[in-house]
Amino acid sequence: MSRLEKYSSYRESGVEWLGEIPEHWETLSNKNIFKIKQKLVGTKSSEYDLLSLTLRGIIKRDMENPQGKFPAEFNTYQEVKKGDFVFCLFDVEETPRTVGLSQHDGMITGAYTVMTTKSIDKDYLYYFYLNLDSSKRFKPLYRGLRNTIPKDSFFSFKTFIPPKEEQTQIASFLDEKTSQINKAISQKEKLIELLKEYRQITINEAVTRGLDKDVELKDSGVEWIGEIPKHWEIEKGKRLFKQMKRPVREQDEIVTCFRDGEVTLRSNRRTDGFTNALKEHGYQGVRKGDLIIHNMDAFAGAIGISDSDGKSTPVYSVCRPWDESIVYSKYYALYLRNLALQDFILSLAKGIRERSTDFRFKDFGELEYPLPPKEEQIKIVEYIETQTTKIDKAIELQQNYIAKLKEYKASLIDSVVTGKVRVV
Numbered sequence: 001m002s003r004l005e006k007y008s009s010y011r012e013s014g015v016e017w018l019g020e021i022p023e024h025w026e027t028l029s030n031k032n033i034f035k036i037k038q039k040l041v042g043t044k045s046s047e048y049d050l051l052s053l054t055l056r057g058i059i060k061r062d063m064e065n066p067q068g069k070f071p072a073e074f075n076t077y078q079e080v081k082k083g084d085f086v087f088c089l090f091d092v093e094e095t096p097r098t099v100g101l102s103q104h105d106g107m108i109t110g111a112y113t114v115m116t117t118k119s120i121d122k123d124y125l126y127y128f129y130l131n132l133d134s135s136k137r138f139k140p141l142y143r144g145l146r147n148t149i150p151k152d153s154f155f156s157f158k159t160f161i162p163p164k165e166e167q168t169q170i171a172s173f174l175d176e177k178t179s180q181i182n183k184a185i186s187q188k189e190k191l192i193e194l195l196k197e198y199r200q201i202t203i204n205e206a207v208t209r210g211l212d213k214d215v216e217l218k219d220s221g222v223e224w225i226g227e228i229p230k231h232w233e234i235e236k237g238k239r240l241f242k243q244m245k246r247p248v249r250e251q252d253e254i255v256t257c258f259r260d261g262e263v264t265l266r267s268n269r270r271t272d273g274f275t276n277a278l279k280e281h282g283y284q285g286v287r288k289g290d291l292i293i294h295n296m297d298a299f300a301g302a303i304g305i306s307d308s309d310g311k312s313t314p315v316y317s318v319c320r321p322w323d324e325s326i327v328y329s330k331y332y333a334l335y336l337r338n339l340a341l342q343d344f345i346l347s348l349a350k351g352i353r354e355r356s357t358d359f360r361f362k363d364f365g366e367l368e369y370p371l372p373p374k375e376e377q378i379k380i381v382e383y384i385e386t387q388t389t390k391i392d393k394a395i396e397l398q399q400n401y402i403a404k405l406k407e408y409k410a411s412l413i414d415s416v417v418t419g420k421v422r423v424v
Contacts, residue, residue, distance in 0.1 A: 004421035013160065017137065022419040025162050031155040033125070034115040039079040041107045048079070049106035053086050058100040058108075076110040083122055085115045085129075089149040098133040101126040113151075120161060123171035128159060128417045134410055160418070169424040170416055181409045188398045188405070195398070199391040200341060206380050207335045210372060222368045224344065232372045238365030240327050241319040246285030248311045255286045255310035257294045261337050263304040282314035291319040291329045293336070298359040299346040303336045305329055317361040331377035334384060335369060 010020035013027070021027075041048055050061040058080070080086060086100040086108060101122060108114065117125060132138060141149045141157065162170065209215070210229050217227040220234055228234075256266045286292065286306050294302035295315050312318060321327035339345055345359050372380070415421045 007422050021160050025160050027158050028161050030157050034117050037114040037116050041077050051106040051108045053100045058102045077107040078114050080106050080108050087113045089113050090146050099129040121167035124167035127174050131413050131417050166424050173423040181405050185402050185405050188402045192395050192398050195395050202387050204338050206384050207338050228370050232370050234368050235371045237367050242322055243361040244318045244320050248283050248285050252311035255312045257292045257302045259300045259302045261304040263292045263306040265308045283311045286310045286312050293317040295360050301337050301340045305333050326374050328374050328377035330381045
């Protein structure tokens, strides 16, 4: 971007955050650019595709596999045509984007404002408002408890407009550059998925077959386990672990089992987003080294070894080996998480809550598990920790690249649509 030239002359825009704009650009109120459409679909809703405004823009909703709630009736929904703008003029968490330019014909909830424009290049205008949205420039316009932008405030808002030919050239430039950046981001995301897949394969092979690739195998006699090394045994969980029911001590803080397998004091990670009980009925003591299973979230990987002393809710199964000379808890935490991430625990679901199971200690205890020699369990865990650390660093590197690419894309759009650099 440093190689892009500036315009030959600038003037003050009159807007504090913007500063100067190219001298030949116009300043227009939105009342001269946009017109509210608001055509209700009424009883013809079955003829329309349902649309949503998302971070990916305006998308078609899958009516057969919905994500989120659908209304009982669509009488308040409004028509959207390809090329229409959709604005969210209120600030709510479930609508993470303020503006969309529709590439589809369909209908959208009446909570949004659908607008048309004829005088300005739509793609340029979309980039302009996408930039305002990402830089939170609409916040000063919010009013009231719901943080709503009044219509008169929106239509009084000033948009900075280059000549028509320049608008089209700017939009074409940004289309090309953002497409290149998006492609690079997509490639990085695919690489991250491959790294995550490789990490899971590494864990699966180690916990189910051990580290010796040439070891002789035998049928475990358990359908879902399959073959295991010949010298390994099979044992039920209840004979490997006992469920602890310790009293809570006065100094105990709350321990939380997260879906990524970390089990730690809640204060070590985050405190927001949790519901705190007024009375701690059924809380139990947790000790460092305990195997913790989240009964309701085990299916999603909420299984691990506590790194702290503390207390937990009764929704956790707190376990300890019967005989630590033959059982290494970290190995079984990895083994159980491997089962969870392969959807085995989900397949046992008996609960009614969607994407949830009720995987209690009795369920864990009745299942059968491989029992390698303890020394081998320790080596398997050490190998997995070494390998996953390397893979996680590679993933983090790619995630940093993605963050920089996104930052560059946002900076490029901002510089171009505000006239800080010239691309024509």
